[in-house]
Amino acid sequence: MWYWLFKYVFIGPLLRVVGRPTIEGAEHIPKTGPVILAGNHLTVADSFFLVLLVRRRITFVAKDEYFTAPGIKGRMQRWFFSSAGQVPIDRSGADAAQSALNTAVSILERGGVWAIYPEGTRSPDGRLYKGKTGVIRVALETGAHVVPIVTSGSEKVNPVGSRMWRFGKVHIKVCEPLDFARYRPLRERQCIVRAATDELMSVLYTSSGQEYVDRYAADVKAAS
Template structure:
């Protein structure tokens, strides 16, 4: 119920007015069965528009901190992730990625849609950065197709550091599904995981036109 209220009553109408969103390539989205949506990531509002524009229900793996934040922003994030049925995962510990990957595989084995940003964090400068291999491991183990999806214009609606959304024009382009079943059994091969990840990032770069940088975005942010 909350998911539908978000889309059609509470936040959805505001986003439609501010962003005037449009989507192309919807024929590339499977209408049933497990699907991995792999997107570029420019700003926080990307996730809001993705949930709004997808006809099927979308699930993200969200950091547990999003469910414990304080203040107005913390309350808004907590409400959004809880109301739309997103899955909180504690990423701290020796193997921080393990709980997130387990949760993602569970979502897909239920025939649902999992959305992920392979860069692992928002781009610090609008370029597309090296992808992390967790997506590849999940895709190989589950056999789910990976659908590349890119956003344009979300930075105008939600500039980095801004507290208020602004008018803009948001576009979403959905690419053709990528099938990695040929790599079945190769989820423990670093070479295969990197090859799959790089193929996904190449598809995102082609769709978005972003300059690709072969380093992790998190490393760039840490060095800044």
């Protein structure tokens, strides 16, 4: 219930005024059944606009810091991210990545929509970075199609490093679904998983117009 109230009553109207969001290619998202939405990641606002514009309920796997802050502020933050379709995952342990993938698999096995940013974190400078292979591992395990999502304009509405939102125009482009079924018989081979991941990132690169960097965004952030 809170998800739909968040979308249509509490936050949705504000997002429409601030971001004037539009979407194209929404027909590429299946109306039923498991599907993975894999997009570029410019800012935190990407997730909120995606939830607003896609008719189906979307679930993200988010870091548990969003859900564990103390006090009234922490409770409000926990409600906000839960209402936006995000579920917490502990990323501090050695098996954190596998735990996140297991959660994603369970979402898809229930016929849901799982959204993920293959770069693993927000772009530090607006460029598109090397994709991590988790999204493809889940796709090959579940057989779910992967729908590339390209968001533009959100970095102007919600600039990185600023707590203040600005008026702008957000656009979401939904690309044609990618079917990686041909890779499933060889899904245990790392080179195959890497090749499929690069195929996905190539679509995001071509559709977004962003400059591509063959490095992980997290490594770039750590080195800065």
